[in-house]
Amino acid sequence: MAKSSFYYRLLILAVAAGLVIILAGCGGTVYPTPTFQSAPDVLTLEQLLAEYENNPEETSAKYEGRIFYFPSIYVKKMVSYNLDVRTNPNSYGVGNEKIWFKPDYIYDLDPIGIGFTVDILGVVQGWKSGILFIDQCSYYVVEGGELPPPAGY
Numbered sequence: 001m002a003k004s005s006f007y008y009r010l011l012i013l014a015v016a017a018g019l020v021i022i023l024a025g026c027g028g029t030v031y032p033t034p035t036f037q038s039a040p041d042v043l044t045l046e047q048l049l050a051e052y053e054n055n056p057e058e059t060s061a062k063y064e065g066r067i068f069y070f071p072s073i074y075v076k077k078m079v080s081y082n083l084d085v086r087t088n089p090n091s092y093g094v095g096n097e098k099i100w101f102k103p104d105y106i107y108d109l110d111p112i113g114i115g116f117t118v119d120i121l122g123v124v125q126g127w128k129s130g131i132l133f134i135d136q137c138s139y140y141v142v143e144g145g146e147l148p149p150p151a152g153y
Contacts, residue, residue, distance in 0.1 A: 040121060043068040045099060049125070052132060063124040070120040070134070072142060073101070077114060093137070094118070104136045115145035 043063075051059040076096040093102040094112060103109055103122050112118060122137035 027137065040067045040069045043070060043124075045070060045073065049098060049132065056127060060126050064126045067121060067136075068134075069115050070101075073118050073120050075112060075114055075116045075118060078082060078109070078112075078144065086136060087153075094139070098130075099132045100135065101134045101139075102139045108137070108139050111141055111144075112139055113145060116141060117143040 028037070048059075048063065051062070073094070075094045077093050078092070079093055079100055092106055092109060093100050095101055101122055119140040119142055120134070120137050121140075122134035124137045125133040127133075
């Protein structure tokens with residue numbers, strides 16, 4: 001009887017250890033939330049576009065390379081210029097005809113779809129091929145819509 005009690009306790013201990021190991025592996029990848037010593041300046045798209053259209057050189061010197069907070073951006077389309085995200089994860093983003101917000105992490109786009117309103121933190125990169133690029137973006141959903149069903153993996 002003592003021998004079976006020992007094996008029963010050993011089995012319970014093994015099951016408990018297995019559960020701890022399995023649950024520890026379910027954590028998933030964690031992507032950092034940006035932190036700042038002081039809050040980034042708020043910049044509206046209308047202001048930024050108007051300045052770039054009126055005086056591109058001066059506006060480039062004033063804004064490029066700096067991080068800004070862009071409030072209440074309506075997502076008109078999800079954009080991409082590279083078919084293989086593994087080779088260039090920053091080739092995807094949200095935007096419209098004139099502005100493209102590219103994520104710091106591709107997975108930041110998962111909870112966003114067309115018709116959503118998002119607040120965005122991003123670094124102004126400037127004009128390229130007639131499009132204003134904002135890179136290293138973090139998105140915060142303000143108002144959402146319906147996301148399409150997930151694709152099979």
